[in-house]
Amino acid sequence: MSNVTLPNPDFVFVKSEYKIVKIKLDDILFCKGMKDYIQIYVNGKSQPVMTLKSLNEFSTKLPSQKFIRVHRSYIVSLLHIDTISKNEIFLGKQIVPIGNIFKSDFFTIVEMNS
Numbered sequence: 001m002s003n004v005t006l007p008n009p010d011f012v013f014v015k016s017e018y019k020i021v022k023i024k025l026d027d028i029l030f031c032k033g034m035k036d037y038i039q040i041y042v043n044g045k046s047q048p049v050m051t052l053k054s055l056n057e058f059s060t061k062l063p064s065q066k067f068i069r070v071h072r073s074y075i076v077s078l079l080h081i082d083t084i085s086k087n088e089i090f091l092g093k094q095i096v097p098i099g100n101i102f103k104s105d106f107f108t109i110v111e112m113n114s
Contacts, residue, residue, distance in 0.1 A: 012061050014040065014051045021049055025066060029091045030076040031058060041094060043080065070106050071099035084110060 011024045029041040032048070033055030039048035040058075051058075059067070059075055069075050074096045076089055083090040087098050098106060 014049055014053075016049050016051050023049060025063065026077075026079060028062075028067075028077050029080045029094060030074055030096055031055060031062075032096075033073040041091075043092075068102075068106055068109060070102050071097050072101070074099075078109070078113075 010026065011022050014021050014023055023040060023042055027043045029043055032039045032041070036052060036054065037050055038053055038055055038058055039050055041048045055069075055073065055075060059069065062075065066079060067075050067077055070089060076091065076096055080091045081089055082092065084098075089096045089098060
């Protein structure tokens with residue numbers, strides 16, 4: 001057996017409803033954790049992709065330069081942020097809360113990129 005590893009793939013494979021779905025990292029808007037499941041909101045799809053994984057487990061597959069944890073239950077794509085208020089992030093029509101624990105790290109990264 002060979003150990004095949006891709007050097008920085010630009011996609012992830014996710015098990016969802018008895019299928020394996022390929023999701024491009026650049027198309028992920030944000031991920032919402034719900035106990036044992038996560039919902040992955042994908043640009044251009046009306047319904048999120050649901051998978052049986054924890055948010056912590058899934059976050060290890062996401063590149064840290066593109067994604068940031070902003071709440072106990074949310075990871076957002078920096079690429080898709082439209083507007084940021086004091087406690088919320090707007091990604092298109094979606095609104096994601098910013099948790100107090102994650103606020104300073106998030107705004108530090110925002111400052112570095114402004």
